Amino acid sequence: MTTAPRADSPSALFVCVHNAGRSQMAAGFLRALAGDVVEVRSAGSIPADQINPTAVEAMREVGIDITAESPKVLTVEAVRQSDVVITMGCGDACPIFPGKRYEDWALEDPAGQGIEAVRPIRDEIERRIRALLDSMGVVPVR
Numbered sequence: 001m002t003t004a005p006r007a008d009s010p011s012a013l014f015v016c017v018h019n020a021g022r023s024q025m026a027a028g029f030l031r032a033l034a035g036d037v038v039e040v041r042s043a044g045s046i047p048a049d050q051i052n053p054t055a056v057e058a059m060r061e062v063g064i065d066i067t068a069e070s071p072k073v074l075t076v077e078a079v080r081q082s083d084v085v086i087t088m089g090c091g092d093a094c095p096i097f098p099g100k101r102y103e104d105w106a107l108e109d110p111a112g113q114g115i116e117a118v119r120p121i122r123d124e125i126e127r128r129i130r131a132l133l134d135s136m137g138v139v140p141v142r
Contacts, residue, residue, distance in 0.1 A: 010136050011039035013082035015094055019044025019071035021052040021110040022088040025122055028059050028066040029129040033140040038133075041078050045094070047071035055110050058122040084132070103132075 012030060014023035019042055027042040034040070048071045059066050076095050079085055084101045087094050089109065096102070105128055110118040133140055 009037060009039050010084070010138070011041065011082045012084045012086065012132065013041040013043065013078055014086050014088065015043055015045070015074055016088035016109075017045050018048035018052075018111065019074075020048035020050065021055040021118075022105075022107050022121065022125065024051050024066050024069055024071075025055050025059055025110075025125050026086065026088070026105075026129060027069070028064045029126050030132070032064045033129060033142060034133060034138055035141040037138050037141075038136065039082075041082060042069075043072045043074035043078050045074050047073050052110055054113065054115055054118050055122075057115055058110075058118045061119075062122070062126070084136075086132075 014026040016023040023042040023044065027040050030038060030040045051066060051069055051071065056067055074094070079095050079100070080097060082100070084103065085094065086103045086105055088105050088107050107124060108121055110121050130140060
């Protein structure tokens with residue numbers, strides 16, 4: 001059972017246009033690797049109707065289930081409540097607040113791609129999540 005993050009937990013928001021692939025994989029990795037130590041959010045500037053099934057399959061291959069997630073619309077409040085905002089192609093749709101840490105991860109969009117093309121994207125996201133945890137001083141739980 002997953003417990004809620006502590007009130008003083010660091011928080012991260014992953015944003016991509018459709019909140020269906022890259023941002024959902026990143027959120028899945030962060031939840032799996034940080035446990036309840038980091039509060040995780042994801043959103044999209046133009047959310048899709050459902051998560052990319054190939055992204056779901058790629059994550060399942062590494063033992064992470066993101067099937068319960070759904071694309072969510074990016075809100076100013078989600079940005080305001082997050083310590084780190086990581087964009088993955090949302091462009092100007094992301095509001096900027098002073099004092100927030102922003103990172104832009106240039107990652108290929110998995111939309112419309114087969115599993116062979118999505119695996120390297122997934123693996124790069126995991127590498128970046130591990131680096132993010134290190135920068136936050138959080139030791140991965142797995």
